[in-house]
Amino acid sequence: MIVTPVNADAEWVINRWFYFDEQAEPYMWNFAEKVCHDPEYRRQSLEGHTDWARVATRYESLARRLYDELAASDRSEFPIMTDDSREDSARLTSICEEVFDGVRAFIRQDTAPHPDEVYLDAQSELRQWLRSDER
Numbered sequence: 001m002i003v004t005p006v007n008a009d010a011e012w013v014i015n016r017w018f019y020f021d022e023q024a025e026p027y028m029w030n031f032a033e034k035v036c037h038d039p040e041y042r043r044q045s046l047e048g049h050t051d052w053a054r055v056a057t058r059y060e061s062l063a064r065r066l067y068d069e070l071a072a073s074d075r076s077e078f079p080i081m082t083d084d085s086r087e088d089s090a091r092l093t094s095i096c097e098e099v100f101d102g103v104r105a106f107i108r109q110d111t112a113p114h115p116d117e118v119y120l121d122a123q124s125e126l127r128q129w130l131r132s133d134e135r
Contacts, residue, residue: 003035059103062119063096
């Protein structure tokens, strides 16, 4: 989602990706409304200090590492979409969702395991699956 001001004199743009359960229209509209009507929230969003920005920054780097590991494996032709790679993509999505949930819980609640621990668990799960004969 890209949120920009209606007022042509204002100079800001916020670009946000929504992941997994966040991809709900009411949730997305609420975000856009808050950015447009709450100057402090908009400032924090632009500076990357909001929870959503911190979650996205951490999650995206971890998810990219998992993707790279799968893409470099001999498991399939992933990311080219073949019958085999569809299963790979679904499995990677499931593992990435676990990472996203863990990162979000850590940043929002500060009581969950550290994102690096969540990543290592996900990486271990991915590697175990890549070694298996599961097809």
